[in-house]
Amino acid sequence: MTVEADGTSRTERLPFGIGSVGLGEVERQVPFDEPPPLPPNAELAVIGKSIPRHNGRAKVTGTIQYTVDVRLPGMLHGKILRATLPHARIRTIDTSAATRHPGVVAVMLIARPDDPATAVVRYIGSPVAAVAATSPAAAAEASALIRVDYEALPFIVDMDKARDASAPLVYGSAAGPAANAAEVSEIPMLAGLPMNGNVRGPAVERRGDAAQGFAQADVIVEGEYRTQVQTHCCMEPHAVVADWRADGLTMHISTQSTAGVRQELAQTFGIPLHRVRVIVDGVGGGFGSKSSLGNHGRIAVGLSRQAHAPVRIVLDRQEEQMDSGNRPGTWQHLRVGARHEGSLTAISLLSYGTAGITVGAGLGNVSQTLYACPNFDGAQHDVFINAGPGCAMRGPGNTPGAWGLEQTIDELAERLAIDPLALRDRIDLSPTRREERRIGAERFGWGRRRAPGADPGPVKRGLGMAQSLWGANVQTNASCEVRLMRDGWVEVLSSVQDIGTGITTVLAQVVAEVLGLQPEAITVRIGDTEFPAGPPSNGSRTTASITPPARTAAWRVLQTLLRAAAPTLKVSAAELVARDGRIVVRDNPSRGMRFAEAAALLRTDRISEVASRSDDYGGFRQRKGDAAVALEDLGGVQFAEVVVDTETGVIRVERVVAIHDCGRPMNPLHIESQVQGGVLMGISYALFENRILDQNTGRMVNPNLEQYKVVGPHETPTIEVVALENYRGHSATDAYGIAEPANIATAPAIGNAVYNAIGVRLRTLPMTPATVLAALGKIPSGS
Amino acid sequence: MARKTVGDDRRPAEPGLSRRSFLQGSALATAGATGLGAASVLIEQAEAAPSTGLPVVGPQPVPITLKINGATRTLQVEPRMTLAEALRGPLSLTGTKIACDRGAFSACTVWLDGVSVASCMLLTVDVGARSVTTIEGLAKDGQLHPIQAAFLEHDALQCGFCTPGMVMSCAALLEHTPHPTAADVRGAISGHVCRCGTYPHVIAATLAAAKPRKA
Numbered sequence: 002m003t004v005e006a007d008g009t010s011r012t013e014r015l016p017f018g019i020g021s022v023g024l025g026e027v028e029r030q031v032p033f034d035e036p037p038p039l040p041p042n043a044e045l046a047v048i049g050k051s052i053p054r055h056n057g058r059a060k061v062t063g064t065i066q067y068t069v070d071v072r073l074p075g076m077l078h079g080k081i082l083r084a085t086l087p088h089a090r091i092r093t094i095d096t097s098a099a100t101r102h103p104g105v106v107a108v109m110l111i112a113r114p115d116d117p118a119t120a121v122v123r124y125i126g127s128p129v130a131a132v133a134a135t136s137p138a139a140a141a142e143a144s145a146l147i148r149v150d151y152e153a154l155p156f157i158v159d160m161d162k163a164r165d166a167s168a169p170l171v172y173g174s175a176a177g178p179a180a181n182a183a184e185v186s187e188i189p190m191l192a193g194l195p196m197n198g199n200v201r202g203p204a205v206e207r208r209g210d211a212a213q214g215f216a217q218a219d220v221i222v223e224g225e226y227r228t229q230v231q232t233h234c235c236m237e238p239h240a241v242v243a244d245w246r247a248d249g250l251t252m253h254i255s256t257q258s259t260a261g262v263r264q265e266l267a268q269t270f271g272i273p274l275h276r277v278r279v280i281v282d283g284v285g286g287g288f289g290s291k292s293s294l295g296n297h298g299r300i301a302v303g304l305s306r307q308a309h310a311p312v313r314i315v316l317d318r319q320e321e322q323m324d325s326g327n328r329p330g331t332w333q334h335l336r337v338g339a340r341h342e343g344s345l346t347a348i349s350l351l352s353y354g355t356a357g358i359t360v361g362a363g364l365g366n367v368s369q370t371l372y373a374c375p376n377f378d379g380a381q382h383d384v385f386i387n388a389g390p391g392c393a394m395r396g397p398g399n400t401p402g403a404w405g406l407e408q409t410i411d412e413l414a415e416r417l418a419i420d421p422l423a424l425r426d427r428i429d430l431s432p433t434r435r436e437e438r439r440i441g442a443e444r445f446g447w448g449r450r451r452a453p454g455a456d457p458g459p460v461k462r463g464l465g466m467a468q469s470l471w472g473a474n475v476q477t478n479a480s481c482e483v484r485l486m487r488d489g490w491v492e493v494l495s496s497v498q499d500i501g502t503g504i505t506t507v508l509a510q511v512v513a514e515v516l517g518l519q520p521e522a523i524t525v526r527i528g529d530t531e532f533p534a535g536p537p538s539n540g541s542r543t544t545a546s547i548t549p550p551a552r553t554a555a556w557r558v559l560q561t562l563l564r565a566a567a568p569t570l571k572v573s574a575a576e577l578v579a580r581d582g583r584i585v586v587r588d589n590p591s592r593g594m595r596f597a598e599a600a601a602l603l604r605t606d607r608i609s610e611v612a613s614r615s616d617d618y619g620g621f622r623q624r625k626g627d628a629a630v631a632l633e634d635l636g637g638v639q640f641a642e643v644v645v646d647t648e649t650g651v652i653r654v655e656r657v658v659a660i661h662d663c664g665r666p667m668n669p670l671h672i673e674s675q676v677q678g679g680v681l682m683g684i685s686y687a688l689f690e691n692r693i694l695d696q697n698t699g700r701m702v703n704p705n706l707e708q709y710k711v712v713g714p715h716e717t718p719t720i721e722v723v724a725l726e727n728y729r730g731h732s733a734t735d736a737y738g739i740a741e742p743a744n745i746a747t748a749p750a751i752g753n754a755v756y757n758a759i760g761v762r763l764r765t766l767p768m769t770p771a772t773v774l775a776a777l778g779k780i781p782s783g784s
Numbered sequence: 785m786a787r788k789t790v791g792d793d794r795r796p797a798e799p800g801l802s803r804r805s806f807l808q809g810s811a812l813a814t815a816g817a818t819g820l821g822a823a824s825v826l827i828e829q830a831e832a833a834p835s836t837g838l839p840v841v842g843p844q845p846v847p848i849t850l851k852i853n854g855a856t857r858t859l860q861v862e863p864r865m866t867l868a869e870a871l872r873g874p875l876s877l878t879g880t881k882i883a884c885d886r887g888a889f890s891a892c893t894v895w896l897d898g899v900s901v902a903s904c905m906l907l908t909v910d911v912g913a914r915s916v917t918t919i920e921g922l923a924k925d926g927q928l929h930p931i932q933a934a935f936l937e938h939d940a941l942q943c944g945f946c947t948p949g950m951v952m953s954c955a956a957l958l959e960h961t962p963h964p965t966a967a968d969v970r971g972a973i974s975g976h977v978c979r980c981g982t983y984p985h986v987i988a989a990t991l992a993a994a995k996p997r998k999a
Binding site: 051053054056057058059060061062063064065066067069070138233234235236237238283284285286288317318500501502503670671673674675677678679680681682705706707711712713714715717719720 | 862864872878879880881882883884885886888889891918919920922923928932935936937939941942943944945946947948951969970973974976977978979980981982983984985986987
């Protein structure tokens with residue numbers, strides 16, 4: 002250990018490399034007040050072990066409290082009246098009958114006929130007004146008594162038709178085409194890129210000279226790929242209980258970001274940050290749709306302020322499907338040029354995507370960065386339609402992006418007569434994915450793969466694989482407190498929330514490891530902005546952001562504890578270690594005392610340390626505000642085995658082998674759960690899910706879970722998960738996320754396996770029996 | 785249906801529209817299609833109800849008695865209140881979850897006399913004498929049911945919102961199929977949706993929970 006002259010950091014050697022390849026060490030500058038390097042998992046007591054879920058008992062007994070379970074004294078029930086037309090100007094809203102309803106306490110207008118900014122509704126389900134009443138039934142009855150007089154405006158819900166110059170305009174049409182430019186220029190979301198009708202863009206990305214690259218290519222492969230709109234379908238609906246008081250606002254909300262929602266509330270309602278408290282315990286899923294306050298959150302606060310009482314709003318399933326976000330639909334034209342030996346010479350990407358009335362329908366960064374290619378030319382567009390706003394969903398951008406890229410690379414491999422794995426060994430520079438391909442191919446039995454359509458009978462088997470790319474995100478505004486009481490009670494506190502990922506367990510493991518205790522001895526208190534601000538649980542950043550400060554805070558607490566115990570044990574604190582529930586002399590472990598006995602020697606009832614996420618040792622690749630991205634991406638490779646019935650068109654996924662990297666694996670059992678979940682969501686995306694809008698009415702025709710089909714137990718294949726042990730020496734825990742990479746590769750792996758089965762490539766999601774039969778020429782396409 | 789006799793008009797939903805006048809209106813409308821005879825019978829039934837001496841129910845809350853988790857609970861419910869709403873509201877048993885309120889997710893699964901049902905699809909007044917078991921009633925004296933213990937051990941849960949319903953269905957499966965196959969488990973949870981994708985671990989947990997019972 003070398004201490005730097007300025008005293009702020011020291012040089013340390015940290016574990017480095019992939020466990021199955023061979024571990025080495027890397028030298029890093031480590032902040033002076035952070036713990037010594039964490040050894041590889043094999044040398045640890047609880048980190049890296051399959052510890053059962055810390056809040057699992059509360060979940061299997063139904064005692065954990067979700068936002069939908071929160072009941073406050075005097076609480077009212079809110080109901081949102083939603084637009085019934087996809088595009089309309091509201092002439093009048095008559096709330097008189099609703100106001101007279103005996104149960105009603107507050108009525109609020111969200112769309113205001115006299116306000117040009119809100120008088121126009123742009124999708125079915127858009128909030129128009131809301132009521133707060135003494136019971137859910139009274140709120141529903143009263144909201145139904147509100148009379149809205151609409152002037153219907155032309156609308157468009159088909160992305161392709163919305164690109165036509167003559168298509169009805171989603172923005173600006175109310176004022177007529179002449180005023181369009183002026184009106185559009187006042188919408189902040191639309192700034193920065195050209196607007197042409199309903200099309201915003203292109204967002205251009207260029208590297209090298211793509212035209213020259215294609216001229217140098219021996220082979221060019223190109224295709225058009227399309228993905229549907231997918232909805233999040235969280236089991237717990239979006240829910241909030243807002244309690245506005247003179248001295249501040251308390252917000253119970255089913256959220257992926259307590260700290261982010263606090264920030265948003267403070268800004269939206271002009272109240273100081275310290276007057277806002279956001280609380281959540283159980284979160285019944287989020288998948289990207291619960292990162293912000295949401296319409297329902299804003300409305301609940303407004304109603305509570307008006308009614309002088311707490312107001313609860315829980316969306317019903319139809320509202321969930323129409324107005325809680327979705328994964329945008331996309332179309333892309335992808336072109337890849339390569340030399341005979343496999344090296345890529347150019348990639349071009351043209352895309353149009355729709356997030357309904359909002360932006361964000363791009364295809365991420367897979368085509369730009371997954372493979373080595375000197376020349377790239379990208380032009381991406383958002384297309385507005387009269388449909389509910391999209392938002393981030395598990396691997397946003399890269400999931401539809403990989404659907405196109407990974408099939409194109411598969412097609413290229415066939416054209417070059419190179420095995421798809423061998424081709425990737427040439428063009429993918431990531432040592433992580435190289436090892437993942439090796440492990441996966443062996444476990445999956447890649448050698449069994451035959452020529453496309455080789456099965457002679459009508460039921461054909463196919464094998465395919467695809468790769469995942471996701472940035473290793475880190476939130477630097479992430480803090481954690483560790484407390485130790487004189488009676489030995491240990492608590493870890495942060496506003497970070499557990500949306501089902503298991504961060505509760507992992508925090509207990511980290512603190513337990515430092516203090517030489519078992520995880521069940523650690524009390525984890527999270528999901529409350531009264532505690533130090535934690536990271537948002539999105540972008541697969543939770544574990545990477547909050548476990549290093551948890552370890553640092555616990556380590557600092559331990560130093561105080563060792564100093565308190567040292568005189569009694571008649572050694573210096575530096576000679577003591579925490580191990581197996583005891584504080585012992587390192588070189589003579591029989592000499593020591595129980596952890597609780599040591600705690601009793603503290604000078605005060607409670608000691609406490611707060612630590613924050615430092616920068617990655619070795620630095621970040623990029624950062625913007627509190628959000629940073631680690632130097633190396635997270636890798637993932639998935640293999641799929643499918644059976645396609647060419648008479649019925651039914652695709653059955655029989656087996657998926659998923660090899661993933663999340664840095665240091667903290668809890669293999671939780672990782673397996675999350676990867677299985679990502680794979681299943683990917684299967685659901687590949688084969689079943691599809692938001693369908695009626696072109697004539699603009700209405701979603703399947704706003705439920707009966708006609709909006711998601712994967713169920715009968716469609717669940719065998720899923721084998723391998724988590725690499727991949728040390729990079731970047732933080733006090735060196736752990737990163739897993740949720741999103743697990744979702745990105747699944748659909749293209751299945752797509753490639755389907756091609757291998759039937760010899761025809763499907764380029765549109767979902768791959769339904771109708772699309773399979775159409776691709777085989779057995780029924781007309783589009784039927 | 786005899787329990788829910790029509791006829792109490794003390795608090796009409798809207799002025800001038802009572803349950804009785806609605807019934808008469810529908811009966812007369814029906815008369816156009818089926819002849820006056822049938823309509824007269826309906827009107828007579830509606831008119832006659834108060835004089836029969838049968839108890840009158842709704843739309844206000846009515847008193848009922850339920851057997852829940854081995855205890856007898858008396859409460860007031862509106863006849864339109866589903867069992868799921870009654871459990872989560874007046875009975876404060878919020879372990880039962882409502883995810884769709886139309887029987888598509890099965891997060892609201894409870895047992896009626898040991899049989900799994902979607903409690904959001906059942907009116908509380910229709911439970912009658914059947915005994916209700918909810919997730920809160922599965923663990924005995926702080927001891928987890930073997931299915932609950934297996935869910936914990938196999939991490940058969942992530943966000944946990946579908947878990948109470950899954951646990952109830954898997955526990956019910958073991959009651960009537962002590963040695964299930966994986967296909968049996970898939971069948972038992974086929975009405976459940978888990979967006980986190982815990983199905984593989986749910987299947988593994990249920991098969992593991994069944995093992996100790998094998999002689």
